[in-house]
Amino acid sequence: MTMFNTKVKCLHRLLQLKHTCWCPTSRAPCSRLVLGIETSCDDTGAAVMDETGKILGESLHSQKEVHLRTGGIIPTVAQQLHRENIERVVQEALERSGVDPSRLSAVATTVKPGLALSLGVGLEFSQKFVRRHNKSFIPIHHMEAHALTVRMLQPVAFPFLVLLVSGGHSLLAVARGVDDFLLLGHALDEAPGDILDKVARRLSLIKHPQCATLSGGQAIELLAKDGDRMRFPFKTPMGQTYDCCFSFAGLRNQISMTIMKNEAEEGIEQGTMLSCVNDIAASTQHTVASHLAKRTHRAILFCKANGLLPSNRPTLVLSGGVSSNQYIRKALTIITDTTGLSLLCPPAKFCTDNGVMIAWNGVERLREGKGILPPDVDVSYAPKARLGVDMTADVKAAAIRLPSVRMKIPR
């Protein structure tokens, strides 16, 4: 019997060793490894990360160029490109990390929110992968991943306020834990990156010699540097609505009317470069920045009034593709300086979509044992998914009026 027990123990130990990751240099057991996979929009990303947040290998295929040429993301085209690239991207991330799939502890994949057809490709691939290699599966909320990325780079303690601004989203939330968010504000119509992309397309910036390969937001930022932001005084949206939600559709309409008026005055057709293109870019960027800054200011005052953030120098984290805009960062710095917060922005490459942020979200969940599923559980994707507990009605009810702040944003 003792002999039998010893054999069972040995076998058990051998099985454990099979799933243990070994450090190739020290030959000691090392931390658990996570493969992260992102396909929610137009980037196919994968990364392998250890439990400390060290990136062991990554790969990213961006569809930006194709979508620039077709004048926006066509979901079926995005789906096809994800299908063509996902296997290679995951393979590359694994090869660059030198990690065999058998050494992974889990696969973390974005399953919400995003484009249905794009999410489907990542989810289908991941479920096959975890079943083939018998790995745990961690479904990821894309916005949760954006919000937590900063913690991979520096020790930011919960709770903190986060402003996420991208091509598909804008939201303000209090991050209280890995899977614990209070939603203070969200987009009522279009996202800020989306309107920058649409304005850039309406101005045909792809034909501009300096902007041909830039995203709409990047093109607007570049041209705005030589523009007069006061030339077209667009109205900052939602001035009479005392909550933290965002709306950009009305602003886009104001900009379109201005473009049409100026095309008529200059006697040019749509598609020809306007002489005032820099001024339109500067005025657009300024109004987007002011809107984001005002909603964030109210969110900070709401948090202070309700004790939602630490009293000692709380943090505002700014992330998402649009947050790489330096002018928007400066606008938010004015607000954080006025209210005594510290502003943290991850470097641009971690603000846009990638597999690394998904792997990190997987690590955070793995460490806390939250949302880790066995390989055979069926998981569905969700194109629409709110982040956390919806507090927007409470924010609206508080109807906080903002003290006036001079938005003299340095260029």
Ligand code: KG4
């Ligand atoms: O986070 P992201 O890579 O993808 C999602 O939308 O989830 O963000 C892409 C968006 C695009 O709309 C792009 O125009 C915008 O971020 N963007 C910028 C800048 N760089 C990228 N917007 C303003 N200024 C920038 N420098």
Ligand code: ZN
């Ligand atoms: Zn994103």
